[in-house]
Amino acid sequence: MPDATHTHGARDSHLTEAAHPLDALTPGEIGRVRAALEAAGALRDDTRFPMQLLLDPPKAALAAWAPGDPLGRRVLSTLLDTSTGLVREAVVALGTSASEDRVASIEDLPTGEAPYGQPQYLFEEYELVDEIVKADRGWRAAMASRGLDHMDRALVVPLAPGQFGEADEVGRRMMRSLTFLPPHAGDNPWSFPVEGLVLLVDVTGRKVEKLVDERQVPVPDIDGNYDDASVGARRTSLKPIEITMPEGPSFTVDGSHVTWEQWRFRVGFSMREGLVLHELGWQDGEELRSVVHRASVPEMVVPYGDTSETRRWISYFDAGEYHLGKNANSLALGCDCLGAIHYFDAHLAGDTGEAFTIPRAICMHEEDFGILWKHRELDGETTHGRRSRRLVISYFATVGNYDYGFFWYLYLDGSIQFEAKATGIVFCGADLPGTVQRHATEIATGLFAPVHQHIFCARLDMDVDGTDNYVDQVDLVRIPMGPENPWGNAFGHRRDRVTEAGSRLGDGALGRTWHIGSASRRNGLGRPTEYQLIPEARATLMADPASTVHARGTFATQHLWVTAHRDDETFPAGRYPNQHAGGDGLPAFVAEGGDVDGDDLVVWHSFGLTHIPRPEDWPIMPVDYSGFWLKPVGFLDRNPTLDVPEAGHDGDGCGCEGGGCDCGGHGHGHDGAAHDGHDGHHGHDGEDHVAIR
Incomplete structure (x- = not known):
């Protein structure tokens, strides 16, 4: 078995130097941005950096880039003069060396005028x-x-x-x-x-x-x-579960680029969004086929349903007001991550524009995930089966009292899953014990937790076999008994093309899904290649349409939004939702229009939890889960996992004849309950900087 201190905690030092236009910002680049602004006379003694973002290159420029070409990196910094409240946005173009760096633009933001808006907090x-x-x-x-x-x-x-x-x-x-x-x-x-x-x-x-x-x-x-x-003595009834990978992980990492089975992608990170997956594609023989150009969860809103003066104003935008990435945890083997782990550090700009590092901000590892496929033949004895495995790429952010895990899962069959994990401590008020409140529940004596929601928004820049994509809404359809359904058992499904930028609600009763497909690529059956977005379709924003949180967090009122791709449209509530009057983000993107039928488009998916707190949530909340799936539908011509080897232990496999098959029963995995890569959270090394809220 490999040395756990090395193999189980591998970290890629190459990420300290950018080698690709989509690599996350490096400490050297962050320092160069500050130096360029200082040289241009843009910084004063009280100037601070509430936000700094790497601007992704346009798709056409990225497609034309080749190794050895200049990276052409552009970095946006929000500048706040703390003594006056003046806010500016500056874009620095980084050259091939520091001497070629230049301030490409700088402008004042009218934060004192409607619709207002303020940068994130320092x-x-x-x-x-x-x-x-x-x-x-x-x-x-x-x-x-x-x-x-x-x-x-x-x-x-x-x-x-x-x-x-x-x-x-x-x-x-x-x-x-x-x-x-x-x-x-x-x-x-x-x-x-x-x-x-x-x-x-x-x-x-x-x-x-x-x-x-x-x-x-x-x-x-x-x-x-x-x-x-x-708490007292911990229980002793649980027996150990060991996760071993004696030959190491199946993935390879080159800088930010990851290869795992058929999957290819790049790992990115920003102070606002946290984890970003770039250029997610599927290696199909000699062809690398694109699936998602860019995937992230760039915003979430936590509106409270309490009408008291103490809490009637609470509607946290954890990314847009506090930054998710800047509040990322430094993850630890055994506590947060199990197995053969690869970590990525995060390098971000601090309040003064100087770089700081969150070690081990991103954890990547493989998990057993139960049965992949299985069948017992008609002879009653011959059984065939394979075990599923998934690649997990994740991070945790702590914003005050709450802790959020963001987990992307890639599967052997071409499926993609995202899961948000909400834990931490619920935000409470006080009242006389036994009081019945309409908007809060008593979770401990005299301690009342208001009803609230956690609504996330994923931004999925879909490129299914290219940029010429469409979106179809697919609903199940009942067919009335009659000539088309003489026995009453028939049902079908209906497709409706999304022809204009706009939004849609999910509907679990209709089994509603959305198919994102290629307008030009066809599979072996002559039909378009597609990926299917499968939503949970839980409650959307419960606040009244006339409320201010509805205006600021309109993205949370619909499960699906479809917009034309534009390079500068990343945040569903706009770039500065803090103290903004509303209407920015997705409502504005939709109003701009653009072709979403057979052209480059972005799918935005809102999902999340409505939390009616319970005593079992106190004093620290067990994880609540929410998320979605992206599954291939005709993207592949047949099950791509037929060649997955039998999984077992000491030679036992899942393909056996004549009885006696235990499908690797001596192994350490268990069906349907994968080993969670994160079970807790830690602050990052050195002095903790925690956004209290």
Whole structure:
């Protein structure tokens, strides 16, 4: 068995130098961007970098690029002058050397004018809000009126304020703040909300703009800790499960490029989106066939259904307000990832524009996934079967109290799955024990968790056998009993072409799916090659259409959006949803129109969870799952896994005659319950920078 400290924790040092236009930004490039802006006189002492993004090259330019050509990298930086609130966007074109770098453009953003919008928050602003609130006489008086002391121990939670068009909020960089006060240092602070107290903080002016003290109820007197000292001895009934790959993993990695069985793709990462998969294709003999040009989950919204003043404004945009990638965990073998692991580091721009690294931000490994296919012949004895396996590419982000896992799965049969895993600690308020609330449930004595949603949006730049794609909505159809259905048993399906940019709802009762296909490629049966998007079709955004969160997070109101491909349209709620009045992102992209029938298009899929919290979610929430599938439909002419070898242990296989077949029964895998590559979360190395919310 290979040395676990080496093989199970492999990291690719080549990613510190970009070799391909789609490679993630490197520390050297991040430093060069800052240097170019400084040389151009664009930086002041108080200039900060709330966001920095690598701009993907246009598809035509990427297709023409060859190894050895200049990379032609362009980097967008959002610049915030913290003393004035001035916001600018600068694009730096990186040359073949630092001496050729140049500022291609720089412009002021009109954040003080409708529809407003603010950049994402800086790590340093969380500390700033803590200082402002704790120094505020009104806050200290409100705490004292509740009989609360040890105010230095309070957790002051700085949060995106939403957007309600109120005169003291719009056009300024604001945050709202709630308070939690644990009775002892080291206690789980989320168990002890100071109910009814909310402050509106002017971050630029460094002052409390408004304090609302809605009501007073006792801080809960409960034990919300979950460390070993609080929980006690761990159970001993579970027997070990061992995962071994004595010959190492089946994938190969060259820089950001990954090869695994028929799959080929590149791994990317951005501070906003986190993990990005580029140029995902299927090797079909001598031909590499394109499936998805770019896949990511660039936004999510967490709207709360609580009408209290303390929480009626909560609607977190975890990517657009806080950054998912910037809050990624540094993953650890055995805790987060199991098996023969390959890690990718993430290099990002910090608040000052200087590079910092999150080691082991992305974990990639293989998992057994039960039965791939199986059949027992009519003789009752001869059995054929193969075990499934999937490649997992994943990362975890912690945004304040919640932890989110983002998992892409690639399968041997050409299927693609995405799964979001929500865990962490639910965000609670307080009330008198036994109170019945319409918008929250009591999950511990005096502790109430509001109903809320976690709605993600995946951006799928589909290139199924090229860029000339279409989308068909496919529904099951009942056929009334009559001449076309004389016995009443018949049913069929109907296809409706999406001919214009727009949106659609899923419908589980109709088995609704969406087929993305090639307008020119045909399979062996003479039909278009396709991939099928299979949604869960759960609840969409529950907020009223007249609400501000509906205007800002319109992407969450429909399961499917289809738009024409445009290089600069990446974010479903727009580039700056923070304090934005709404209408940006997908509504604007749809309004631009463009050909989506047989041309280059983007499919956007909204999915997620509606959380009515329960006592079992406290004090830390078991994972909730949500996601979708992309399955080939006529993309391949037959089952591509017929040549998968028999899987067993010590020579036992799944193809056997005459009885006695145990299908590798001595192995360590188990059907239908793959080994989860992530079981927990860790902060990244060095000082933790956590967006509290």
